[in-house]
Amino acid sequence: MYLYNTATRKKEELKPIKEGKVGIYSCGPTVYSSPHIGNMYAYICWDILVRTLKYIGYEVNWVMNVTDVGHLVNDSDTGEDKMEKGAKKEGLSVWEIAEKYQTEFEENLKDLNINHPDILCKATDNIKEQIDLVKKIEENGFSYQISDGIYFDTQKYIDYGKFANLDLEKIKNGARVEINNEKKNPSDFALWKFSPSKTSGLPKRQMEWESPWGIGFPGWHIECTAMSIKYLGEVFDIHTGGEDHINIHHTNEIAQGYGAFGKTTANYWIHNAFITFKGSKISKSSGGLYTIRDLIQMGHDPLSYRYLVFGSHYKRGIEFSIDSLKSAQVALNKLRSYKTESLGKVDEEFQKEFIDRLSDNLATPEAIALIWKMMKSNLTPEIKWATLLDFDKVLGLNLANNNSDFDIPQKVLELVEKRKKARIDKNWAESDKLRKEIEDSGFLVEDLQNSCKIRKLK
Numbered sequence: 001m002y003l004y005n006t007a008t009r010k011k012e013e014l015k016p017i018k019e020g021k022v023g024i025y026s027c028g029p030t031v032y033s034s035p036h037i038g039n040m041y042a043y044i045c046w047d048i049l050v051r052t053l054k055y056i057g058y059e060v061n062w063v064m065n066v067t068d069v070g071h072l073v074n075d076s077d078t079g080e081d082k083m084e085k086g087a088k089k090e091g092l093s094v095w096e097i098a099e100k101y102q103t104e105f106e107e108n109l110k111d112l113n114i115n116h117p118d119i120l121c122k123a124t125d126n127i128k129e130q131i132d133l134v135k136k137i138e139e140n141g142f143s144y145q146i147s148d149g150i151y152f153d154t155q156k157y158i159d160y161g162k163f164a165n166l167d168l169e170k171i172k173n174g175a176r177v178e179i180n181n182e183k184k185n186p187s188d189f190a191l192w193k194f195s196p197s198k199t200s201g202l203p204k205r206q207m208e209w210e211s212p213w214g215i216g217f218p219g220w221h222i223e224c225t226a227m228s229i230k231y232l233g234e235v236f237d238i239h240t241g242g243e244d245h246i247n248i249h250h251t252n253e254i255a256q257g258y259g260a261f262g263k264t265t266a267n268y269w270i271h272n273a274f275i276t277f278k279g280s281k282i283s284k285s286s287g288g289l290y291t292i293r294d295l296i297q298m299g300h301d302p303l304s305y306r307y308l309v310f311g312s313h314y315k316r317g318i319e320f321s322i323d324s325l326k327s328a329q330v331a332l333n334k335l336r337s338y339k340t341e342s343l344g345k346v347d348e349e350f351q352k353e354f355i356d357r358l359s360d361n362l363a364t365p366e367a368i369a370l371i372w373k374m375m376k377s378n379l380t381p382e383i384k385w386a387t388l389l390d391f392d393k394v395l396g397l398n399l400a401n402n403n404s405d406f407d408i409p410q411k412v413l414e415l416v417e418k419r420k421k422a423r424i425d426k427n428w429a430e431s432d433k434l435r436k437e438i439e440d441s442g443f444l445v446e447d448l449q450n451s452c453k454i455r456k457l458k
């Protein structure tokens with residue numbers, strides 16, 4: 001298996017620490033709002049990594065965190081905690097908001113047929129581990145205290161900017177407007193933040209803990225270092241994340257590992273590119289903030305999104321549109337239609353080529369192209385289907401199950417849209433009337449918190 005390692009900027013052969021076993025840590029969701037298709041894109045990429053490794057015979061231990069505290073609105077360790085802000089917005093407690101969106105995230109994993117990580121660990125369940133790690137960094141002389149918290153002194157780590165190729169001088173010069181001017185260097189980051197004092201006039205935090213330095217909460221980066229080493233050891237194989245994590249989050253994780261243990265925690269750091277919408281990063285201003293629930297509500301099979309993701313390499317990213325999702329659905333339905341009554345033998349030549357393509361830094365577009373080449377070959381339908389099902393162990397497209405729930409006629413989709421509008425207008429009589437019409441067409445609408453699901457009546 002060859003993977004592009006951001007740390008060395010090279011495609012490298014994977015050499016696991018323990019023969020036959022691979023430990024993977026993936027930066028997980030911040031659970032303050034619904035995950036959008038961009039967030040879920042990353043987890044589809046890492047699911048393919050895990051499935052490919054298992055397919056070629058490795059035992060994999062996949063660890064993912066859930067950020068339920070400490071991720072501040074600004075990357076410079078200032079501003080509100082995203083969780084506290086999200087909770088206020090919805091009139092719920094921080095704990096409720098964390099549970100609500102972790103549940104939605106796990107539901108999305110199921111809908112996208114992403115394997116549940118072996119360990120899904122919450123930052124708030126690992127506060128002691130984070131405090132212990134900060135203590136270690138402090139004992140080794142890599143931290144200092146200022147009025148709002150304990151900070152990592154990035155100047156003490158000579159290679160600080162190396163991982164992301166950062167121009168530290170430029171960062172310094174560009175940081176004159178930095179709000180936190182007590183920091184020794186603009187790139188220094190919080191390991192532990194103090195809760196606002198009673199006299200500050202700021203609202204009391206819902207999530208805060210005692211620590212040797214005073215009541216407060218962990219900095220965002222410390223959770224990933226603490227939990228990855230807790231579950232995978234001080235040095236483990238692979239660390240994954242979105243490419244947005246290279247400059248700050250992973251750079252800081254690497255610094256923390258060095259400060260605590262004098263070494264880099266992971267051997268391979270791999271990063272996915274972004275999914276875009278109308279040429280820009282998916283965001284409130286550019287649009288495209290669809291959630292998986294939205295896609296389902298619009299009548300799309302979530303696995304068509306999974307298929308769409310495979311069409312472009314994870315280092316390249318992908319441009320999303322509803323039209324491309326529809327094309328993905330057509331292709332997926334076509335693959336499902338190759339089903340045969342009996343199974344042949346898996347074709348070993350195609351299987352070898354499939355493994356070769358995925359082992360080359362997870363070349364999913366090439367793997368998909370190979371599938372279509374096989375479908376056009378003169379193998380028997382039974383061999384084709386058996387080989388396809390074998391590949392589906394990696395692809396996870398659920399090819400054997402023709403998902404008729406997503407075979408929804410346009411007329412029904414229009415009724416669902418109308419009903420959605422009626423509900424927004426609180427016109428319950430109209431909404432009930434439309435529900436009846438939808439049922440008469442053979443479909444059932446199930447209302448969720450912010451959306452709904454459509455299912456075929458059995």
Ligand code: AMP
Pocket residue numbers: 027028029030031037038039040041042241242243244245272273274275276281282
């Ligand atoms: P968050 O829940 O905000 O911490 O985000 C989870 C992950 O989603 C981040 O680490 C990003 O790398 C990833 N992400 C966010 N937007 C996109 C996008 N448009 N394309 C791919 N990955 C994304």
Ligand code: ZN
Pocket residue numbers: 026027028224249
């Ligand atoms: Zn992380």
